[in-house]
Amino acid sequence: MNLGGHHERSHQQIDWLLLAAVCCLMVIGIAFVYSASFADPSMHALSWTRQIHVKQALWYAIGVVGAIGLCFIEYHTLARWSLLAYWGAILLLIAVLIPGIGSSRGWGSQNWIDLGPFSMQPSEFAKVAFILMLGNYLSRPVDELKNGRLFWKSMGLAALPFGLIMLEPDLGSALVFFPAAWLMMFVAGVPAKYLFRLVGGGGTLIALLVVNTVFMPASWHVIKVPQYQRARLLTYFGQNFAPADATPQEQARARLTQRARSYNVDQALISVGSGGLFGKGWRQGTQYSLGFLPRSVAHNDFIFSIIAEETGFVGSVAVVALYTVVLFCGLRTAGQSRDRLGKILAVGVVTLLFVHVFINIGMNIRLVPVTGIPLPLLSYGGSSVLCSLLAIGLLFNVYYYRRSY
């Protein structure tokens, strides 16, 4: 990892380490999306162009082209277009809520826009656009950031997409905005008192929400959380679904629901755990091929289960290590960037990636409650892959132009 002395590095235009880590992740992504499709008999009938690993490779290609394209435009120029990107994304987020345009694809949340041959998830694009927007907004002189109005405006920039995504509803994607906003403000130099207030307020709110939802009888609920969200939280905190005063029939029914609700997590945990030290070998996992890991989520939100089952502890730690390399390369880029905009953007991208990685892997091993968010680069899905690559493209961009003044 020694990249040589400071002098040498100043000539370097491409962050090779980051590039290597990203390439490794993409290879792993194709390999395990293929493993997943290989085990699914319904996939065998499809022509090779419709195989999900081929599609995934296609999205990688599109993403890589997009990211390279992004590098041709200096990030200051990009930032000037951020307003357009942000409001465009907001429009899409509104559009997705309109019946007829948005689609739930048969699942709980209405977060897709069908575009014929493929469909897109506006919330993914909103994440990247938001980072660009907020980075641009916060890159003004530090003195201005002491103004309270500016802080609240920044919060408003995060709250708008958060609220729209919550309407879909997709808690996981919505929650990403606040850590990103917070850390971007943190490195931008927003006074600590505002940031503490945000942490204190947000923390209290979340704590109250959890107590309200999980530990209190239904009749006391001040805030009504959607049933499936409540179930996820109950599952995570190991609480009984049935209220204490329920009749035996109600309790039995609640137990059934509970088992159904915690099914995915239980199966993910079995997948990961049964991988052991070295795993069962590529394409040898049974959890997906026998359908215990639901086919609908396994190759996207639960792709890590498949990797962990087939490659074991060794493989899962390797994946975590690759992400750590990506994140630290991002932070290094932030440290070396030539101005505050570059630094804020890099930190935003790192936060975005980190939150996704931590929550996704965490939910596979029951460290965090289940929230349906993808694992960047590894999960199957065009919008997620494309946006992750565009975000990483931003990192390369900041790195490339770090010495250009």
Add this chain to the structure above:
Amino acid sequence: MLIFDQLKKDDTPLRAIATAVLLCMILLVAGLWKVQIVSAKKHETDLRNQTFRSVRVPGVRGKILDRNGYVLAENGPRYDVNLYLEELPPYFNFEYTNTVKPAFKAAHPDTAIRGAVRARLSAEARYRVASNLLSRVSLDLQEPMILDPKRFHRHYESQPYVPFPLVSDLTRKQVARFVELASDLPGVELETQAIRTYPNGGTACHLLGYVQRTDKFEDEDINYRYYLTDFIGRTGIEAMYDDLLRGKPGTKSLLVNHLGYRQSEEMVRLPEPGNDVHLTVDLPIQIATEKALSEAMPNVRGAAVVVDVRSGDIISMVSLPGFDPSLYVRGMTHEQYAVLQDPKTTPMLNRAVYGAYHPGSILKIATSIACLESGLDPNAKFTVEPNPSRPSKGAIFIGKRKVEDTAAPGNDYDFEKAFIKSSNSYFIHNGLLAGFKSLVDVGLRFHLGELTEIFDPKMHQEAAGIYPDLDEEKDWNAGKVADLCIGQQVDVTVLQMALMTAAVANGGNVFWPRLVAKIQPSDTLKLDAEAINFAPRVRSNARLNPEHLRLIHTAMLADVENTKADQDGEGTGKQARISGFHIGGKTGTAERAVPGGKDHFTWFTSFAPVESPRYAVVVLVVSGSSGGGTCAPVARKIYEAIIRRENDASLASTVGRPASPTQ
């Protein structure tokens, strides 16, 4: 971390973020360590439990053979039509999408199809598919059949990984029709399974016992998720040697998917076939005994036992009425079950060993020994007094109580005449002289009142009978002792009488009955295929005086062979007589008070040939007219079969018909 060092020292926010990110990544690794290393075992177990189903595969049950290798119980094929559910999901889906769902939508346009409604509709679609397949099969087999929805749903929910039995026990004709017409239906397979068959029907049923389908084998400690049809012996040899007959089960491991359908299977452990049990029974004589006993009277209830007096081998043992053990294998109707449970005929009761009866006059053999041992002069003449109310017959008074005698009054009753006329007066008079202790002692030397242990005593399939102990004298007044002399007041089994008679015939050795000659692995090629041999075992010697035995042999021979011309007149057992084959016998007719009158137990006990005894034959008929009239002819027919068998070893010559397993 080098990258960490590369962050500018004064950039505190970035360093803080880097530290936080690093800590979180370490937390992830720690979490992975916990899940994948620390609790890997638990998750592997969970995985195994949800993806594998162990199935018990029975070993081939051993055969039960007669002493010459004729088959008494073996395994035959049963043809079933099974439905493999894992081949049907496409059909389930088709039915759901094209029939069930549209129909429901048309009927309930406002109801959303999800949750319980959806589950109910899916179940309906599955039932319709299975039901349609059954109708096709039913049509092809030309037998109306209806699929029980409850049974189908229960099977689908609890064990979809094993085939659902559509039709069981097809006839040969149906098998042919199925193969020709229905064999290409999806998921429908014709399969055979080994089930217990008894090629001779009810022959030797009480010895063989019966088996029943079960999943519970208390001596096996592995728990399986599913048990392929296997049987456990409930009575008789099937029960007594069940563990040896059963063999060792194998294990099949099924890989199932999340819906519980079978994906693949693997034989983890091969089953081992059981052992063959070779009985001492001779099938032709068994069949002949059965036939002879059944001809004693209409609807006969009784038992007959043939014992080899030299070894205690059970040559044949019959109890009537019997039953067909196959009924328990193939299932029976309520009517058939009611017949088996009839309280009067009690076909399940083994009257040869589990029924205990007053022996009546056949016990006079023991009384004779007691009297002779107490000093009775066999030549001394005894006077039988006439019965005041029936002067042509005798009677004896014990105190005020009168015991009637079938022997005529007269003053010339020596031992032999008293024996062949079965004079109650003579044996009571002399028995009382011998006394309780002497009488009981003889019976005890023949192990009366004790189990013969022909079956494992733990099985509780044998009665010990009722016989007093020596120290019970105070409970026995003269009247009761008088009854004892003529075989009332005590209960014995037919087998006990056969072993007593055998001991009298062989000079005093009381044998343990031997029913099993050897137990041998079916697979004789197996390296450790070693047979367990059971040698004849003498239980004890009854310490009988040869002179007394000679007197009794002579008297028993006379009982059968004396003719009217003889000095003492003819014996009660004359109907057992076969010219050229000397049978020694003793008849008996015991009475038991039953509600509304008296019932009779008629007996004939015998051995032959008298000059060199080989066989003891005892016949009991309940409600017969007399020992001599009802039972002696049965014994004669049995001896005739034995003679034919000795002269010509072929089966057909003995039983008059070929007895082959295919019958």
